[in-house]
Amino acid sequence: MSFTQDMDDEYEKLFRRVNPPRVVIDNEACKNATVIRVDSANKHGILLEVVQILTDLNLIITKAYISSDGGWFMDVFNVTDGDGNKITDEGILDYIRKSLGPDSSFTSYMRRSVGVKPSMDHTSIELTGSDRPGLLSEVSAVLTHLKCNVVSAEVWTHNTRAAAVMHVTDEETCCAITDPDRLSRIKELLFNVLRGSNKSRGAKTSVSHGSTHTERRLHQMMFADRDYERINDDDSDEKQRPNVNVINLYDKDYSVVTITSKDRPKLLFDTVCTLTDMEYVVFHGNVDAEGPEAYQEYYIRHIDGSPVKSDAERQRVIQCLEAAIERRVSEGLKLELCTTDRVGLLSDVxxxxxxxxxxxxxxxxxxxxxxxxxxxxxxDASGYPVDAKTIDAIRQTIGQTILRVKGNPEDAKSVQESPTRFLFGGLFKSRSFVNFGLVRSYS
Structure with a gap:
């Protein structure tokens, strides 16, 4: 098995030397965007990796043209920074050239679907289970009790399901946790929390020293947990869903996927990630996200070379793409907290x-x-809008704050910053702040 893998790697290195990727960055071709063109040998997953690199730089992809024929593919992206300006920072431009150009390793990186590599800086914990009020608080409390410090984490919820990727360190050493018995204990207790009283759909926990691309891993975890299966498929939610359609072009042997939805950062990454992990290959595509609404069109085949074969498969593609887009959409109150880090902070908050x-x-x-x-x-745990009095209660508990409300003037009037300077009571220390914004987020 290792012999086959080694030969595969050597063949890939030879092919890349003969046909190295080419990256062209042009700030003159388009009036309001930087144009990035990537030419490379075509392999499954390369499109996702290119989009992933651009997205991780917080670049906004306003237009994209995707084409692949035979063993070669060409992608053209119009990108801006978060403020809608061209990319002029030479450090960022040089990083793009190195990450996608001849000296890059992104094609071999895609051989690993999750991108696992050893890390002694932290221990990675992956969790999936049924969502419920207070779940993150319970998980955080268990980790604090087990003397684990959460250094980073991302938590998504969608369609009654929850998934999290958390990076933790040992409270005393500030390094990864390596003791097998302790790792088993962490896994067992977290599993019990996730399972709760609901045994109809399973909870999953895993602990490792590997590093993953967190957002891609969350997509994979929620997809594996079948969050795309709607429990209550009522019409009242139709207006909130993206418009996804799949048709077959029988004369061309392609399936055409069209998606219309409200635009937001990372939208292209979310859809391409899902198509890739469902083992579909994008042969051609057009993306236009210059207005408030984004339009995406993909000509796809399954990795085995076939288009979508049945109505059941078509419905599954639609449901999975809808779910991929909806996972990042969060309605409610946005809270931003910045303070001195300490063990147990996440649990307290x-x-x-x-x-x-x-x-x-x-x-x-x-x-x-x-x-x-x-x-x-x-x-609000009961499903009602968050009350202004609740915000005031949180302010008094947490202490000195800066308060902002977006999208609702009435709320802004009722939760103006109080001149009273609350005491921290030892919970938070020096120059901590909390920003609150009432938003529907598509970030």
Whole structure:
């Protein structure tokens, strides 16, 4: 088996030397965007890797043209920064050239569907299970009890399901946790929390020293957990869904996927990620996201060379793409917390949310240079809009805050910043702040 893998790798290296990828970056061809063209040998997953690299740089893809014939493919992307400007930073441009050009390793990287590589900096924990109010608070409390510090995490919820990728370190050593007995204990206790009283759909936990591309892994986990299967498929939710359609071109032996939805950052990554993990190959495609609504068109075949074969398969493609787009859409109150990091911080914050009847629908937790920068999307646990009094209660518990409300003038009036300077009570220390914005987020 290793002999076959080694031969495969050597053949790929030879093929890349003969046919190296080419990257052309042009800031003159388009008035309002930087044009990036990538030519390379065609292999399954390369499109996703290119999109992933651009997306990880927080670049906005406003247009894309995808074409592949035979053993070669060409992608053209119009990109801007988050403010809608061309990319002029030479450091970013040089990174793109190195990441996608002849000296890159992105084609061999795609051989690993998850991108696992050893890491002694942290231990990776993956969790899936039924969503419920207070779940993140319970998980965080268990990790704190087990003397684990959460250095980064991302949590998604969709269609009654929850998935999380969390990176933790040992409280004392600040390094990865390596003791097998302790790792088994962490896995067992987290599994019990996730399972709760619902045994109809299974909970899953895994612990490793591998590193993954977190957002891609979350897509894979939720796809494997079948979050695309709607329990209550009522018409009241139709207006909120993206418009996805799949038809077959029998004379060309392709299936054509068209998607119309509200535009947002990372939308292209989410759809291409799902098609790739469902083992469909995009042969041609057009993407236009210059307005508030994005249009995507893909000519696809399954990896075995066939178009979509049945109505059941067509419906599954539609459902999976809808789910991929919806996972990032969070309605409710956006909370941004920045403070000095410490063990148990996530547990304390989420406990405060739970005690004030808020449930977390999505979360991003990061730490840099001793600072914790966390974003939470929360809703009232009973399904009602978050009340202004709840915000005031959280402010008084957490302490000195900066408060912002987006999208609703009435809420802005009722939750203006109080001149009173609340005490931190030892929970948060020095220069911590919390931003609150009432939004429907598509980021």
């Amino acid at each position: 989420t406990r405060i949310f739970r005690e004030n009847s808020l449930t977390v629908t999505r979360a991003e937790v990061t730490t840099r240079s001793g600072k914790a920068m966390n974003t939470f999307y929360v809703r």
